[in-house]
Amino acid sequence: MEEGSLHTDGNAIGGVLAEVFVAEVTAAGRVCQSCGLDSQIGAHRLYTGAGFVLRCPGCGDLAAVIAALPDRNVISLHGAWSIARTSE
Amino acid sequence: MEGTAVLGGLGAAPRLPWRDATIRAIRPETPSAKTLVLDVPGWPGHAAGQHVDVRLTAEDGYQAQRSYSIASRPGSPDLELTVEGIEDGEVSPYLTEDALPGDGFELRGPIGGYFVWDASRDEPVLLVGGGSGLVPLMAMLRHRRATGSTVDARLLLSARAIEDVFYREELEELAADSVDVRITLTRGEAPPGWSGFARRIDRDMLADLGPPPAERPRAYVCGPTPFVEEAARLLVELGHEPARVHTERFGPTGD
Amino acid sequence: MARISRGFRGRRRGAGEPGRLPPGQYITPDFPVLSAGPTPHPPLQGWSFTIGGAVGEGRSWSWEELLALPAEIVTKDIHCVTKWSKFDTTWKGVSVDTLLEGTEPWGEYVVAWCDGGYTTNLPLADVTGGKAWVAYEYDGEPLDPEHGGPARLLVPHLYFWKSAKWVRGLNLTAEDEPGFWENYGYHNYGDPWKEQRYWGD
Numbered sequence: 001m002e003e004g005s006l007h008t009d010g011n012a013i014g015g016v017l018a019e020v021f022v023a024e025v026t027a028a029g030r031v032c033q034s035c036g037l038d039s040q041i042g043a044h045r046l047y048t049g050a051g052f053v054l055r056c057p058g059c060g061d062l063a064a065v066i067a068a069l070p071d072r073n074v075i076s077l078h079g080a081w082s083i084a085r086t087s088e
Numbered sequence: 089m090e091g092t093a094v095l096g097g098l099g100a101a102p103r104l105p106w107r108d109a110t111i112r113a114i115r116p117e118t119p120s121a122k123t124l125v126l127d128v129p130g131w132p133g134h135a136a137g138q139h140v141d142v143r144l145t146a147e148d149g150y151q152a153q154r155s156y157s158i159a160s161r162p163g164s165p166d167l168e169l170t171v172e173g174i175e176d177g178e179v180s181p182y183l184t185e186d187a188l189p190g191d192g193f194e195l196r197g198p199i200g201g202y203f204v205w206d207a208s209r210d211e212p213v214l215l216v217g218g219g220s221g222l223v224p225l226m227a228m229l230r231h232r233r234a235t236g237s238t239v240d241a242r243l244l245l246s247a248r249a250i251e252d253v254f255y256r257e258e259l260e261e262l263a264a265d266s267v268d269v270r271i272t273l274t275r276g277e278a279p280p281g282w283s284g285f286a287r288r289i290d291r292d293m294l295a296d297l298g299p300p301p302a303e304r305p306r307a308y309v310c311g312p313t314p315f316v317e318e319a320a321r322l323l324v325e326l327g328h329e330p331a332r333v334h335t336e337r338f339g340p341t342g343d
Numbered sequence: 344m345a346r347i348s349r350g351f352r353g354r355r356r357g358a359g360e361p362g363r364l365p366p367g368q369y370i371t372p373d374f375p376v377l378s379a380g381p382t383p384h385p386p387l388q389g390w391s392f393t394i395g396g397a398v399g400e401g402r403s404w405s406w407e408e409l410l411a412l413p414a415e416i417v418t419k420d421i422h423c424v425t426k427w428s429k430f431d432t433t434w435k436g437v438s439v440d441t442l443l444e445g446t447e448p449w450g451e452y453v454v455a456w457c458d459g460g461y462t463t464n465l466p467l468a469d470v471t472g473g474k475a476w477v478a479y480e481y482d483g484e485p486l487d488p489e490h491g492g493p494a495r496l497l498v499p500h501l502y503f504w505k506s507a508k509w510v511r512g513l514n515l516t517a518e519d520e521p522g523f524w525e526n527y528g529y530h531n532y533g534d535p536w537k538e539q540r541y542w543g544d
Contacts, residue, residue, distance in 0.1 A: 005313045005340040006376055006489065012155055012337070014199035015141040018104040027201030042202025043335055049379040050424050050504045050524045060381065067528035069541050074528030108346050144353075145345040150369065152353050176373070182351050193348045 010041040013052050016066060017041070020073045023083055031080040035059035041081075104199070106143060107131070110192040112166070117254045121172040121220065122184045123159060128167050128195065134158050136231040137204040137224045137308065137336075140169065140197030144179055154179040157223040157310070157336075158198065161230035170254055172220040203308065203336040207232055211306050212240035212299045214328075216289070216319045218311025219247060221338060222254055225308060229262055240305075242268040244297050246289050246315065248275040250282075270297060289315075291322050301327035306334070313337040355427075363420065364428055365535035371427040376489045379523060383458035383509050387493060392477060393512035394442055397450025403512075404442075406493065409477070412437045417476065419499035421506070422535040434497055436478030439470045439513070450515035454522060455496045458509040463522035464531070465498065465505055467515065474500055477510060502533040502540070 010017070010026050017025040026042035037058035044063050047053040051067035056079070067074040113125040143153045160168035173184035205213060205228040213232075215225040222245055232241055243262075247253045250273060263269035272285030272293065285293060299305050307328060309319045316337045323333050355369035364370065387406045395401035404412070416435045422428045453465050469475070478497040479486050486492030491508030498505045504524050525531050530539040538544060 004317070004381070006378070007313060007381070008337040008339045009335060011139070011200055011203050012339075014139070014201075015104060015155070015196050018199060022103065024199075024201040026199075026203070039331070040202045040334075042200070045381075047378050047380055049377045050529055051527055053379045055380065065379075065527050067524075067541075069528050072528070074542075076527065106345070143345065144348040144351045146351050146353065147347055150353060150355065151345070152351075176354065178353050182348065182353075186350050187348070191349050192346055193351075194346050 007045045007047050009046050010044040010054055012046050013054075013066065014042075016052065016068050016073075019068075020066065020075060021083060025083055028084070029082040030056075030063055031082075032056040032058060032061060032063070033079040034061040104196050106194040106196050108192060109142075109167075109195045111187055111189050113189055114187070117170055118172075118252055120184065120252075121170060121254055123168050123170045124183065124187070126167045126169065126195075131167055132198070133162060134167075134198035135162055135200075135204045135206060136228040138198035138200040138227075139224065140195045140199065142169075142179065142183075143194045143196070144182060145194070152178045155199070157220075158227055159223050161227055161234050163234065164230075170220070170223045170226075203310070203334050205231070205306070205308060207235040207237040207239070209306060210239055212242070212303050214297070214299065214305045214307040214323075215241070215243040216294070216307065216309045216323075217243070217245045218289075218315035218319070219252065220254070221309075221311025221315070221336070222247075224310055224336065226255055226258075228308065229267060232267075233262065233265070238266065240299060240303075241266070242297055242299070243270065244289065244293065245269070245271045246274060246311070247271065249273055250279050268297070289319055289322070291325065294319070294322050295326055301329070304329065304332065306332050308334045308336075310336040311338060313339055359430060363430070365422055366538045367540075368422055368426055368428040368535065371429060373427075374429060374432075374490065375423070375425075375427060377423070377425065378489075378508065379461055380459045382488045384488060385458050385493070385509075385511075390493065391511070392442075392494065394446060394515070395512060396454075396514035397448060397517050398443075398515045399447040399449070402446065409437060409494070410479070412441055415476065417497075419497075421499050421503050424502040424504055424529065424533070424540050428535075433482055434476065434478040435480035435483075436476035436494070436497060438473065439475040439477065440473060442477065442513070443471065448515045450517045452516045452519045454514045454516055454520050455505075455507040455510050456512055456514060457507050458511055461507055461509070461523050463496075463505050463507045464516075464520050464525055465501070466519075466532075469501065470496075470498060470513070474498065500534075502530075502535055504529065505533055 014026045035058045045055045054064040109126045109128045115123040139157045156169045159170040171183045174180045278286045358364045390406045393403040418433045476497040479494045496507045496510045
């Protein structure tokens with residue numbers, strides 16, 4: 001298997017994120033707490049372990065940890081996430 | 089701040105339920121890929137570039153889930169997914185080898201707001217796809233065609249061999265129409281009389297394709313993770329704005 | 344109940360001998376790669392493994408020194424919290440008992456810490472008495488970086504997230520200190536036979 005091929009990106013957990021936030025989040029912006037990069041969630045690198053780990057596309061630091069458990073989601077967010085309100 | 093876009097009514101849907109999907113028809117695209125034409129009661133519609141999560145449940149309750157890009161254009165009467173069968177895959181062999189019209193599964197969607205193109209955008213659009221990464225890009229091109237958009241659109245597709253290229257005839261039609269379509273084959277012998285590229289994508293290929301960064305195109309790069317990272321890196325190296333290079337990584341093989 | 348997909352089975356295999364597969368698990372023919380971050384590539388030149396913390400005098404081994412320690416080849420079943428199990432996996436490594444020989448641990452817990460920042464916690468009793476290794480070979484070959492090479496912790500009687508990849512040391516602690524996944528909803532102990540996957544299980 002090619003090195004550096006194992007991760008995907010925030011698009012791949014768009015469904016999980018929509019469940020957690022009750023909103024579309026892949027287009028949301030995030031300013032990194034470590035390097036200050038302003039980028040969209042879909043561009044973040046996604047690693048899949050026991051749960052999901054999203055990392056800054058600039059510096060690799062943690063952006064979010066999401067454990068989608070059977071009856072609940074356990075999440076932590078890092079950096080400043082900007083999620084648009086939806087109009088209904 | 090960049091990145092607060094939520095599509096009109098589609099993106100506003102607050103809940104993403106699992107919906108029943110039944111296969112109405114199956115269309116072979118290549119020896120290993122098939123397009124599934126689906127009936128999904130209550131389907132809310134989608135935007136070009138979005139995907140669905142597909143969930144299969146076995147009789148004993150075992151479940152497996154994978155994401156697939158929507159191939160059909162927004163507003164099309166049918167929801168279509170093009171699935172490449174991955175050897176030793178968990179879900180794709182079922183979808184491409186076992187499932188028949190009348191069979192079904194669950195899906196959740198449409199998902200995505202970052203890797204989306206809408207014909208209301210007027211900047212040039214640059215599409216770079218590797219293998220099955222062509223699928224969401226094709227939804228974008230179909231959308232462009234259906235809306236009569238004349239926006240500058242260019243596609244660079246990397247595939248192993250000509251037999252692996254999805255939608256060949258349609259791509260030829262688009263090329264004859266108004267889209268700059270280029271294909272590069274990366275493995276084995278190119279067919280006789282081949283006028284496309286025959287090597288892995290590189291800086292020259294992308295520079296040649298254009299448009300130049302000064303025109304501020306919006307780029308969409310999709311396919312296996314190494315392909316996407318390389319292509320995105322090259323585009324940024326050429327001077328394209330990182331925030332205008334949208335990426336969607338399928339993982340090592342895109343199963 | 345979710346819609347059944349006619350004929351779908353997935354890649355799993357049968358359950359083996361009765362009682363061998365923990366509840367809720369499926370046997371996989373593959374060896375899935377899971378991780379919380381990119382694969383680190385520490386140069387072996389400066390690599391070291393350290394026993395420290397609540398242990399009196401700690402100690403450290405270079406890569407060559409680790410490989411020179413008495414090693415064991417063990418064959419074990421492994422069980423991932425994401426429900427796949429793999430039978431008869433073969434590893435070569437140094438028993439944690441060997442690494443702790445001659446030390447005087449006064450902490451009852453251990454935190455395994457790794458390149459890339461991953462951590463996991465275990466009771467000291469669960470890494471001693473022949474239950475844990477620092478493994479550097481899998482299936483007769485040097486451990487692949489994607490599977491934790493150069494060395495990973497191997498604790499097969501617990502869910503495999505406790506078998507920390509890219510391990511660089513064990514820190515003994517007086518109090519139990521939850522590690523990475525244990526802080527995010529995963530069970531503090533992780534016994535597959537009691538299906539201790541998540542908090543509250």
